[in-house]
Amino acid sequence: MEGTLNALVVLANYVVIPATAYGAQLALGALGVTLVFGILRFSNFAHGDSMAFGAAVTILTVWALQAAGVSIYPLPTALLALPVGIAATAVLMILTDRAVYRFYRRQKANPIILVIVSIGVMFIMNGLVRFVIGTEDIRFDDGARFIVDVRGFKAATGLAEGLAIRSAQVTTLVTAVAFVAALFWFLNRTRTGKSMRAFSDNEDLALLSGIDPERVVAVTWIITAALATTAGVLYGLDKSFWPTTYFQLLLPIFAAAVVGGLGSPLGAIAGGFLVAFSEVAVTYAFRRAAGHVMPEAWMPEGLVQLLSTDYKFAVSFMILVVVLLFRPTGLFRGTAS
Amino acid sequence: MRKTLFATTAALALAAVSAQAQEVKIGILLGFTGPLESLVANMAPGARLAIKEINDSGAFSLGSLVTVDGNTGCVDAPLATASAERLVTADHVSGIVGGDCSGVTGAAFQNVARPNGVVMISPSATSPALSTVETDGYFFRTSPSDARQGIVMAENILDRGIKTVAVTYTNNDYGKGLADSFAAAYGERGGTVTINAAHEDGKADYSAEVGALAAAGGDALVIAGYIGQGGSGILRASLDSGAFDTFVFPDGMVGDELETSFGPEITGSFGQNPASAGEGAGVFHGMATAAGFNGTSPFAGESYDAAALIVLAMQAAGSIDPKVYKDKVLEVANGPGERILPGELGKALEILKGGGDIDYDGASGVELVNEREAAGSYREIEFVDGKLSVVRFR
Numbered sequence: 001m002e003g004t005l006n007a008l009v010v011l012a013n014y015v016v017i018p019a020t021a022y023g024a025q026l027a028l029g030a031l032g033v034t035l036v037f038g039i040l041r042f043s044n045f046a047h048g049d050s051m052a053f054g055a056a057v058t059i060l061t062v063w064a065l066q067a068a069g070v071s072i073y074p075l076p077t078a079l080l081a082l083p084v085g086i087a088a089t090a091v092l093m094i095l096t097d098r099a100v101y102r103f104y105r106r107q108k109a110n111p112i113i114l115v116i117v118s119i120g121v122m123f124i125m126n127g128l129v130r131f132v133i134g135t136e137d138i139r140f141d142d143g144a145r146f147i148v149d150v151r152g153f154k155a156a157t158g159l160a161e162g163l164a165i166r167s168a169q170v171t172t173l174v175t176a177v178a179f180v181a182a183l184f185w186f187l188n189r190t191r192t193g194k195s196m197r198a199f200s201d202n203e204d205l206a207l208l209s210g211i212d213p214e215r216v217v218a219v220t221w222i223i224t225a226a227l228a229t230t231a232g233v234l235y236g237l238d239k240s241f242w243p244t245t246y247f248q249l250l251l252p253i254f255a256a257a258v259v260g261g262l263g264s265p266l267g268a269i270a271g272g273f274l275v276a277f278s279e280v281a282v283t284y285a286f287r288r289a290a291g292h293v294m295p296e297a298w299m300p301e302g303l304v305q306l307l308s309t310d311y312k313f314a315v316s317f318m319i320l321v322v323v324l325l326f327r328p329t330g331l332f333r334g335t336a337s
Numbered sequence: 338m339r340k341t342l343f344a345t346t347a348a349l350a351l352a353a354v355s356a357q358a359q360e361v362k363i364g365i366l367l368g369f370t371g372p373l374e375s376l377v378a379n380m381a382p383g384a385r386l387a388i389k390e391i392n393d394s395g396a397f398s399l400g401s402l403v404t405v406d407g408n409t410g411c412v413d414a415p416l417a418t419a420s421a422e423r424l425v426t427a428d429h430v431s432g433i434v435g436g437d438c439s440g441v442t443g444a445a446f447q448n449v450a451r452p453n454g455v456v457m458i459s460p461s462a463t464s465p466a467l468s469t470v471e472t473d474g475y476f477f478r479t480s481p482s483d484a485r486q487g488i489v490m491a492e493n494i495l496d497r498g499i500k501t502v503a504v505t506y507t508n509n510d511y512g513k514g515l516a517d518s519f520a521a522a523y524g525e526r527g528g529t530v531t532i533n534a535a536h537e538d539g540k541a542d543y544s545a546e547v548g549a550l551a552a553a554g555g556d557a558l559v560i561a562g563y564i565g566q567g568g569s570g571i572l573r574a575s576l577d578s579g580a581f582d583t584f585v586f587p588d589g590m591v592g593d594e595l596e597t598s599f600g601p602e603i604t605g606s607f608g609q610n611p612a613s614a615g616e617g618a619g620v621f622h623g624m625a626t627a628a629g630f631n632g633t634s635p636f637a638g639e640s641y642d643a644a645a646l647i648v649l650a651m652q653a654a655g656s657i658d659p660k661v662y663k664d665k666v667l668e669v670a671n672g673p674g675e676r677i678l679p680g681e682l683g684k685a686l687e688i689l690k691g692g693g694d695i696d697y698d699g700a701s702g703v704e705l706v707n708e709r710e711a712a713g714s715y716r717e718i719e720f721v722d723g724k725l726s727v728v729r730f731r
Binding site: 013014015018022135137149150151162164166235236239240241242244245248279280283284285286287288289303304305308309310312 | 370532534535536537539540541542544545546547548549551552553554565569570577578579
């Protein structure tokens, strides 16, 4: 019995908890990608760097708040600074839209042209972020670090294995749930949300019924900015802020959006968790967990690991390829990508 | 009136040029950015300190010394090669202190320094691979090979009664070389390495890597990585998930950041880095403090020695041509002759000018073996109450 408990604790500590937090971050990122795809009809490659920009502005605000002595301990100051980051990112996105995307939209450019344009925007944002905050690795999580720590858990339960739950992981999950709930309420219940969905379903009909397209586009960018900044800040709180890692996040985020079905918000969330759990579970070595439940004699020699951790990013690729081959519309029947 | 002024200025300028002796340029090719930048912050001043001391002494008879910086990025071989190329072809340096990390040092040396015939003395490249590469006599290092550190680390761990360890290394020449030499030495002496896995630098999240290391188990985790990079990530993730309690830090991990970022969390962990117990280290530390940098930081003393060796060899050969003075490097480093400590460079230059012999000991007790590298004495460190303390020298 104790063996089983120990095995469960090991799995929770190394697989379930990290993957859940990571999944929530991916889900928020994928929601932003899927929203832009659904309403503006192109894959926004600049999304990863929008996350970095939002996180960078939030960090600058955190520093300003810290200097002013403002703190909401045990919660991280970043939560207080988040609205500033969102506002700055929203302004940047709307300016980018006015300066770049609107031109191509008026020309009714092919979506692939918009994709290429977004890659250009990505490089500019990438440079902008480095220019603003530098290329260093930054930790800005100043709240209480642990809710449950390993030593405390061992002492409380008497188990051989420890369990750690970091406050950043819980913050991530709670914030993500709150955000997603607010987004769904907005899309399903408010007039603006309904007009966005109408615009997404059929652009011409929406225009005929008097929906202002520029307003829909602007609102979409603002929501995308909010999602991107929140995802970026949560990822930075959980791990650490490093401009280049957000670019690397692009692949799992797109994998998540495609798995769920591009354009489907529910799909993006499911996809985020699916990709996160696959990445962690496929590269996790199950030897230690197995050791607690299996008799000594059956103990395997190897690490019981499907793939070496070097191949973590390959997991997203594999999921992408499999989904595109067998179910191009994704799990939740989004647009064929 | 104006004409006179011009004429005077011109004459003065001319006089200044002719009065100035020939400029001898020394390149400092280190990773001013990248994983080792926190160490380079004390290494580059170390090298400059030696040059300044020599210039101030006025005893160098071949000209006045100027340093030129080049960046390696520590792990960026194309950048290091381009920087070395600039130092050699545009700045015409007569010798190079550097590079810092093993991979870029090898690249800069084989692509630029060796074909152009410029002497390179690295203060911190420790890969065993550099012990065997062809050098044509142009490459030296004041740091020892990691083959030696592997043995020292194995003994250090076994002396503490730890029989099984997990090893993770940064995926490059330095990490792989050190991890392999350690695994061999540890195995020979009866220890068991449960896993020897690489990690990539420059990621935000190392929980998956730590998960695999934890699954393999072991009484301690050896992190053969960089403190400013993946090494910190692995350490942070291991502490957070409670995967390991005791850590072993080789030279790339020993830095001020360990104390400031981790402090009390790593009490009981230990490690070692190349450093000498000799008299020179103490003298150098005092000089460094006066000059405003940390002389006990890893490789700071070695950097001072690398710069000093280049200039002393020039003086001994009576030439700033690398093709000539390269043959004198071992002679001034290993003696026989008068023993030279840091702060005595002026005296050493005078002795050499008078045709005498010196045995340069410097800040790190320089003694070059294998015709290129330091024999290697290591400082064993341990964290007591969150502070780095030196246990002894091996």
